[in-house]
Amino acid sequence: MRTICLFIAMIATAAAANAQQTSDSVVFKRIADDIFINSKAYENLRFLCKQVGPRLSGSPQAEKSVKETARMMKELGADTVYLQECMVPHWVRGAKENALLVDDKGGTFSLNVCALGNSVGTGKKGIKAEVIEVRSFKELEQLGEKGVKGKIVFYNFPMNPTNVETFRSYGEAGQFRGRGPSMASKYGAIGVMVRSLASNIDDFPHTGATTYNDSFPKIPAIAVSTRHAEYVSSELKKKTGMQLYIRTECEMLPDVKSHNVIGEIRGTEFPNEIITVGGHLDSWDLAEGAHDDGTGCVQSMEIIRVYKQLGIKPKRTIRVVMFMNEENGLRGGRKYGEVAAADKTNKYIFALESDAGGFTPRAFGFTAKPEVLSKLRNWVPLFKPYGVYEFSDGGGGADIGPLRPLGTVLSGLRPDSQRYFDHHHAANDVFEMVNKRELELGAINMVLLLYVVDQYGL
Amino acid sequence: MRTICLFIAMIATAAAANAQQTSDSVVFKRIADDIFINSKAYENLRFLCKQVGPRLSGSPQAEKSVKETARMMKELGADTVYLQECMVPHWVRGAKENALLVDDKGGTFSLNVCALGNSVGTGKKGIKAEVIEVRSFKELEQLGEKGVKGKIVFYNFPMNPTNVETFRSYGEAGQFRGRGPSMASKYGAIGVMVRSLASNIDDFPHTGATTYNDSFPKIPAIAVSTRHAEYVSSELKKKTGMQLYIRTECEMLPDVKSHNVIGEIRGTEFPNEIITVGGHLDSWDLAEGAHDDGTGCVQSMEIIRVYKQLGIKPKRTIRVVMFMNEENGLRGGRKYGEVAAADKTNKYIFALESDAGGFTPRAFGFTAKPEVLSKLRNWVPLFKPYGVYEFSDGGGGADIGPLRPLGTVLSGLRPDSQRYFDHHHAANDVFEMVNKRELELGAINMVLLLYVVDQYGL
Numbered sequence: 034m035r036t037i038c039l040f041i042a043m044i045a046t047a048a049a050a051n052a053q054q055t056s057d058s059v060v061f062k063r064i065a066d067d068i069f070i071n072s073k074a075y076e077n078l079r080f081l082c083k084q085v086g087p088r089l090s091g092s093p094q095a096e097k098s099v100k101e102t103a104r105m106m107k108e109l110g111a112d113t114v115y116l117q118e119c120m121v122p123h124w125v126r127g128a129k130e131n132a133l134l135v136d137d138k139g140g141t142f143s144l145n146v147c148a149l150g151n152s153v154g155t156g157k158k159g160i161k162a163e164v165i166e167v168r169s170f171k172e173l174e175q176l177g178e179k180g181v182k183g184k185i186v187f188y189n190f191p192m193n194p195t196n197v198e199t200f201r202s203y204g205e206a207g208q209f210r211g212r213g214p215s216m217a218s219k220y221g222a223i224g225v226m227v228r229s230l231a232s233n234i235d236d237f238p239h240t241g242a243t244t245y246n247d248s249f250p251k252i253p254a255i256a257v258s259t260r261h262a263e264y265v266s267s268e269l270k271k272k273t274g275m276q277l278y279i280r281t282e283c284e285m286l287p288d289v290k291s292h293n294v295i296g297e298i299r300g301t302e303f304p305n306e307i308i309t310v311g312g313h314l315d316s317w318d319l320a321e322g323a324h325d326d327g328t329g330c331v332q333s334m335e336i337i338r339v340y341k342q343l344g345i346k347p348k349r350t351i352r353v354v355m356f357m358n359e360e361n362g363l364r365g366g367r368k369y370g371e372v373a374a375a376d377k378t379n380k381y382i383f384a385l386e387s388d389a390g391g392f393t394p395r396a397f398g399f400t401a402k403p404e405v406l407s408k409l410r411n412w413v414p415l416f417k418p419y420g421v422y423e424f425s426d427g428g429g430g431a432d433i434g435p436l437r438p439l440g441t442v443l444s445g446l447r448p449d450s451q452r453y454f455d456h457h458h459a460a461n462d463v464f465e466m467v468n469k470r471e472l473e474l475g476a477i478n479m480v481l482l483l484y485v486v487d488q489y490g491l
Numbered sequence: 492m493r494t495i496c497l498f499i500a501m502i503a504t505a506a507a508a509n510a511q512q513t514s515d516s517v518v519f520k521r522i523a524d525d526i527f528i529n530s531k532a533y534e535n536l537r538f539l540c541k542q543v544g545p546r547l548s549g550s551p552q553a554e555k556s557v558k559e560t561a562r563m564m565k566e567l568g569a570d571t572v573y574l575q576e577c578m579v580p581h582w583v584r585g586a587k588e589n590a591l592l593v594d595d596k597g598g599t600f601s602l603n604v605c606a607l608g609n610s611v612g613t614g615k616k617g618i619k620a621e622v623i624e625v626r627s628f629k630e631l632e633q634l635g636e637k638g639v640k641g642k643i644v645f646y647n648f649p650m651n652p653t654n655v656e657t658f659r660s661y662g663e664a665g666q667f668r669g670r671g672p673s674m675a676s677k678y679g680a681i682g683v684m685v686r687s688l689a690s691n692i693d694d695f696p697h698t699g700a701t702t703y704n705d706s707f708p709k710i711p712a713i714a715v716s717t718r719h720a721e722y723v724s725s726e727l728k729k730k731t732g733m734q735l736y737i738r739t740e741c742e743m744l745p746d747v748k749s750h751n752v753i754g755e756i757r758g759t760e761f762p763n764e765i766i767t768v769g770g771h772l773d774s775w776d777l778a779e780g781a782h783d784d785g786t787g788c789v790q791s792m793e794i795i796r797v798y799k800q801l802g803i804k805p806k807r808t809i810r811v812v813m814f815m816n817e818e819n820g821l822r823g824g825r826k827y828g829e830v831a832a833a834d835k836t837n838k839y840i841f842a843l844e845s846d847a848g849g850f851t852p853r854a855f856g857f858t859a860k861p862e863v864l865s866k867l868r869n870w871v872p873l874f875k876p877y878g879v880y881e882f883s884d885g886g887g888g889a890d891i892g893p894l895r896p897l898g899t900v901l902s903g904l905r906p907d908s909q910r911y912f913d914h915h916h917a918a919n920d921v922f923e924m925v926n927k928r929e930l931e932l933g934a935i936n937m938v939l940l941l942y943v944v945d946q947y948g949l
Contacts, residue, residue, distance in 0.1 A: 069652040112755075194527040196934070197877055233927060376724075393851075393907045418852075419655055422880050449851045449878075449907065451928040469691060470909040474655070 034418070052125065053212035058415055060484065062447050065419055065477045067339050074331040075469045077105055078391075081330065081465035089318040090358040091123030091289045098314050099292050102330060102355045106296030109334055110341035111353070113299075114476040119368035123289045124151050127282025132255060135161070137274040139454065144265070145258040147238040147319060148283040149210060149227065150361045151245070152254040159407055160185070160224050160253065162174040166269050170208075170212065170216055182221030189212045189228045189266050191259070198239030199232050199450040201209055203457075206230055207241075215246035225254040228262035228456060236260055237459035240317050242361040253281055293365045294355040296337055300487075304346040307373075308487055309352050309384035309441075310336060310348050313359035313366075313432055320462035322455060328391025328467060330355050332446075332476040335482055347487045347490050349382070355434035359388070370435025381441045382431040383486045385477060386430025390456075391472040392448035394414075395483060398428015400443040405491050413486050421478045423487055427474045442491055443483065448475055516873050518803075518942065523877055523935045524713065525797050528809045530717055531766055532789040533927045536849075538730055539788065540779035540922035547776040548816040549581030549747045551817055556772050557750050559628040560788060562811045564754030568799035569811070571757075574750035577826035578609055579816040582609050584776055585740025590713060593619070595732040602723070603716040605696040605777060606741040607668060607685065608819045609703070617738030618643070624727050628666075628674055640679030642892075643735045646671045647686045647724050647740065649717070651906075652910065656906040657690050658847070661915075665687055665699075672712040673704035682737050683712040684720050686720035688912060695917035698775050698808050700819045704922055751823045752813040760806040765831075766945055767810050767842035767899075768794060768937065771817035771824075771890055778920035782911060786849025786925060788813050790904075790934040794941055805945045807840070814890035817846070821889055828893025839899045841944045844888025847938060849930040850906035852879050855940060856886015858901040863949050870943050879936045900949055902940065904933055 068074075081098060082089075088095045099116065104116045130148050133141040148154070165180065166187045166384045167173045173186065188209035207230060223362045229239035240255045248441040257265065269275055294314065300306065312329020316322020333353050340347065357365035373381045385397075401405050410424045429443030437443060448471070456462040522590060526532075539556060540545075546553045557574065557860070564572045587604050591599040623638065623646045625631045630645065645666035650660040665688060672683045687697035696714045703709045715723065727733055729939065770787020774780020791811050798805065815823035831839045843855075857864050868882050887901030895901060906929070914920040 065655070066653040188937075194928070195524040197523070199928075393909050451851050451932065452926050455926070468910050468913070470652075474909065 038156055054415055054445050061415055061481055063343055064339055064480050064484065067342055068335060068473050068477045070482065072335060072344060072473050072476060073338055075108065075470055077331040078323065078327050078467060078472065079300045079464055082323050086321060087318045089316060090121040090291060090315045090361060091320065095291060095315055095357070095375070102294045102314060104437055105354060106337060108335055111296035111298060111337045111339040114296045117368060117372065118290060119296055119357060119364045120288040121291040121364045122151070122362045123286040124361055125286060126285065127154060130255070130281040130283070133278040134268060135276040135278055135479060136272055144261045145163045145192045145236050145238050146255045147227070148281040149243040149254040149256055150240050150317065151242050151285065152214070152281065152283055153251045154281045154283045155224070155253045159278055159443070161257045161276055161278040162223055164269070164277040165224070166266055169181050170241040173216060173220065176220070177221045180332045181217060182278050184222055185226060186217040186222045186226040187226045189323055191228060192227065192232050194232065199454050202232065202268050203230055203454060206277050210241050210256070211244050214243050214252055215249050218249040222252060224252050226277060226279070227254065227256050229256045229259050231459070232261045232454040234263065237461055239385065239457060239459040240319055241458045253279060255279055255281060266301060277448065279384070280466065282365045291357045291390055293357050295371055296334070297351045298337060298340055298347055298351045300348050300350040304350050305379045306349040307352050307379045307381045308483060309354055309433060309436070310483055311354035311356055311432060312387050314355040315358050316361050317360055317369045317458050319458070321458045321464055323464050323467050324390035324456050325458065325462055326359070326388045328472055328475065329387035330477055332387050332391070332472065335476040336480045338450065339480055345372060349487050351483065351487065361434050366432035369432070369473060371438055373439060380441050381436055382491060383442045384433035384436050385444045385446070385479060386412045386433045387446040387475060388432070389446060389450065390448050390453040391467045391475055392452060394446055394448045394475045394478045396421055396423040396425050397448055398425045399444045400427060400429045400437065405442055408491070416478060419478050419481065420474055446475055446479055451472050498606055510743060510776050517688050519873055519939055520796055521801055522938050522942065525800055526793060526931050526935045526938065529800060530793060530934060531796055532793050532930055533568065535789040535792065536781065536785050536925060536930065537689065537922055539785045540781050545776045546772060546774045546780055547578040547797050548749060548773045548819060549744070550776065553749060553773055554816070557752055558774060559675050560752045563627065564752070564792055566812060568794040569754035569756060569795045571851070572754045575826060576750055577815060577822045578746040579749040579822045580609070580820045581744040582819055582826060583742060583744060585612060588713070588741070590715070590740040591736040593727060593734040593736055594730055594936045602719045603694050604695050604713045605698045606739040607701040607712040607714055608698050608775065609700050609743065610672070610741055612739045612741045613682070613711045613737055617736055619734055619736040621728070622684070622733055622735035623654055624724055630720055631674060631678065636678045636680070639675065642680055642682045643682040643684060643737065644675040645684045645723060646840045647720050649686065650688060650690050652690065657912050661688055661912060668714070669702050670701050672701050672710055673707050676707040676710045680710060681833045682710050684735060684737070685712065685714050687717050688915065689712045689717045689917070692717045692721065694918055697915060697917040698777055700914045711737060711864060713737055713739060732784055732918050749815045751815050754792070754811045756795060756798055756804050756805055756809045757807045758808040759804045760782045762799055763837045764807040766807050766812050766941060767812055767839065767840045767891060767894070768816055768941055769890060770845050771811035772813040773816050773818050775818055775916050777916070777918045779922055781922050782848040782914050783916065783920055784817065784846045786930055786933065787845035790845050790849070790930065790937055793932070793934040795937045797938055807945050809941065810944065816889050824890035825893050827890070831894055831897060840949060841896050841900045841902070842891035842894050843902045843937060843940060844891045845904040845933060846890070847904060848906050848909065848911040849925045849933055850910060852868065852904055852906045852933045854879055854881040854882045854883050854905040856903045856905055856920040856937065858885060858887045858895065863900055866949070874936060874939060875935050877939065878932050904937055
């Protein structure tokens with residue numbers, strides 16, 4: 034009997050949910066159609082990439098991007114647009130950087146390299162030393178100070194091609210870029226070269242932040258293109274006494290003032306419940322920061338435009354945030370989190386980040402209590418026609434991570450990841466690599482998720 | 492009671508299925524890993540695109556592609572490789588083609604155009620006449636002979652951006668390329684210009700087959716790039732008496748002999764049950780035929796390599812077919828169907844086609860009885876880690892369509908469709924537009940599906 038009652042209750046609930054979902058599916062379609070037809074995301078991205086360009090924290094272009102995205106959000110119809118001040122690191126690459134593989138007869142081969150972000154430079158004379166290849170920290174430890182001291186360590190750990198999710202391989206390989214320089218320095222290395230974190234074989238070196246451990250001397254660190262990583266490795270197998278010459282002019286300057294850019298649509302019923310959505314405005318200096326993360330920025334802004342266009346008034350306050358300095362400091366995200374923690378007026382109920390490229394969306398990941406995730410999953414069938422078929426457990430984004438202690442439900446857009454690491458942090462992360470429809474599908478699904486959260490709460 | 496028995500039976504079935512699926516998921520992973528690590532698909536595609544090039548039926552390159560794919564399948568380890576003769580149309584574009592928009596003062600604007608496949612040419616002098624724009628066949632009918640006779644009809648029907656599935660929009664807009672010329676000729680038009688079937692705005696004209704109705708005079712037909720379609724339309728709104736000058740040298744020559752290329756792995760238990768998998772070897776003449784359909788060809792061949800590599804022996808005969816002449820005649824597919832219909836020895840149980848681009852797969856479509864589709868759907872959870880999350884009702888491919896009357900279960904790979912029509916039938920359908928991992932994921936899912944069908948039948 035209990036089973037039957039439960040069954041009837043389930044049917045009744047399902048019927049009510051169905052009626053609700055039918056009317057929501059109509060709104061979903063209006064939102065999707067409007068974005069496909071009228072979106073400004075692609076043109077805003079073009080502007081960010083071509084008229085502003087690379088936006089490394091502390092650069093003039095980063096400052097320009099603050100002004101320009103504030104303008105964009107005003108033009109899109111935000112109720113209020115304001116800046117949130119934060120201090121950011123000011124790392125500069127300098128004019129010249131190069132590396133040569135030098136054989137025992139003095140023959141040289143020029144490598145496609147770039148300094149890792151936050152790295153110290155070599156000084157004008159550069160550094161030259163024997164190069165030793167390792168594929169793990171264990172190998173490095175086994176070599177010890179005896180095998181490493183005075184040398185340049187070449188971390189040649191390829192991204193694992195067998196992970197369908199490329200972010201998993203990025204996570205595995207990323208430790209060498211992050212901790213590799215200090216780990217090598219611990220054993221007395223004078224420099225580090227890391228195989229680029231790229232899922233393909235090509236000629237672009239991929240930069241990205243390295244993180245020094247203050248216990249050890251800071252040594253210069255560069256990334257080498259995957260093709261040249263393969264080349265160096267094959268040369269080291271054939272010849273002995275190979276040396277590497279590295280010259281970089283990069284340096285860390287004093288912190289400078291910068292800003293998060295925030296645009297809001299004020300909630301009509303629960304204005305003190307804040308729904309945050311954003312991407313990061315800064316990019317590396319080598320490229321236009323198209324997929325990383327211009328796409329996340331312009332997608333996030335779309336909700337302002339489409340809500341105004343369709344006359345949708347949110348119950349809760351929608352806050353669109355262009356986070357500064359995700360790439361080499363996360364100062365914007367941290368500042369936003371600090372301000373939120375100190376904010377006694379508002380409750381930060383939900384935050385969504387798009388920072389995995391402007392590719393066709395497949396899923397959202399959530400950091401939420403099981404019952405919240407379970408409730409959200411009722412909506413998946415409505416998302417499926419727009420390409421998102423899964424709400425998975427775990428996810429968010431670096432910039433919104435600092436909201437976690439506040440109990441904010443976090444979510445991250447999960448687009449198809451196959452192409453992301455061909456471009457990530459490299460000179461080919463340009464506007465032309467973004468497909469308009471894929472970008473818009475991401476924006477559509479983001480707006481749909483925000484719509485559901487705003488309308489029905491958590 | 493019946494309900495309880497049914498419930499228990501369901502649980503027992505599910506348990507058995509789970510055990511089976513666990514062991515199959517291990518095989519799935521071995522297949523996927525091997526393809527990600529050792530696949531020849533990308534290099535074979537590079538060869539087809541760069542060393543062979545455009546492969547229009549009847550062209551020397553099409554013949555070269557027959558030889559080269561036969562060689563590839565032998566090298567990959569097929570038990571037997573053979574050619575299946577078929578006659579194909581031999582349409583040639585000729586050396587020159589151009590079109591000018593001419594205003595009433597004689598000012599001209601050169602348009603990015605190409606002749607539609609199978610179109611007649613204009614003759615060396617070209618044709619010149621007033622141009623009238625229509626957006627539907629209804630508009631054309633309303634104009635009637637009075638409004639159309641002696642003129643050039645410009646069909647300007649954009650692909651609908653609001654369909655998430657771009658193939659749906661292609662289907663809607665495709666009728667103007669297919670039937671448009673004869674429909675216009677019916678009312679006395681002397682030529683036709685069709686807006687390219689592209690989902691983006693750019694400068695590439697997209698060709699594709701037109702189909703004349705023999706009841707009306709065959710008139711020359713061209714496609715214009717989407718950007719210039721927009722331009723012509725705006726000019727026609729501003730000015731009167733606009734003319735179009737078209738010159739094309741294309742012509743249809745007598746049919747020539749060509750071939751399907753077939754590679755087989757012989758079945759160990761049921762060798763007379765044939766599982767067909769393929770793509771089409773021919774392409775349009777303007778591009779390298781990368782996504783259309785070099786990717787389908789090289790993906791289909793992968794099963795030979797991976798089965799040999801992993802020592803998997805199929806129970807049924809796997810037949811990999813490179814179909815000739817899908818683009819402007821379907822003669823290869825028809826020949827294969829005819830031979831199959833006359834074949835008293837073998838049973839054609841299943842056929843899979845990949846002809847929707849080498850993008851990340853999302854689904855398979857099936858033309859099958861409900862109970863067969865229902866059985867196949869039990870496997871979906873095993874495909875999900877590899878990106879395919881749906882086995883949908885309806886699907887197959889043009890080349891395998893002729894097997895339908897034999898009761899063959901048909902299936903088509905359904906990759907993400909957002910980028911396909913940026914490249915389809917245009918000069919930018921080149922190797923560089925294919926991502927290695929996306930291509931391989933398609934091949935992986937195809938092999939997995941064939942594995943399931945081979946192991947467990949239908």
